Amino acid sequence: MKILLVEDNEGDILLTTEALEECKVKHELRVSRNGSEALNFLVDCLHNKKQDLPDLILLDINLPKKNGHEVLQSSKNHPDLKHIPIIILTTSSSEIDIFKAYQEHANCYIIKPLEVSEFVNVTCKIEEFWFGTAILPNN
Secondary structure, X not given: OEEEEXXXXXXXXXXXXHHHHHOOOOOEEEEEOOHHHHHHHHHHHHHOOOOOOOOEEEEOOOXXXXXXXXXXXXXXXXXOOOOOOEEEEEXXXXXXXXXXXXXXXXXXXXXXXOOHHHHHHHHHHHHHHHHHHOOOOOO
């Protein structure tokens, strides 16, 4: 399974990478450190016959260049990308961010837990649900 993590905080990148390693599902992880980089990566995948398109995107809201809302909106408005589940994984508990994310068709909104063990637990649940329970379309 291919996961695109869109995150600018190096500590959160490391934590997410380690949490995914503790989970049971074999995966490939790609990291984009800002919104523009993530969108460029997705467009490049489309030009390469979709072979590297992620099966799931973990997206932070507070990103440089293009924020998570812009990435979400661009992805969900693109006919060849809108099928990819996008999980908002962020520190923002703002009701405005939550409402806006769902209006932009986020598949899920999760506030990052502060405790490392809880973060690992949440990450494994994400992976377990999206790659073990949910049926995803073939890219």
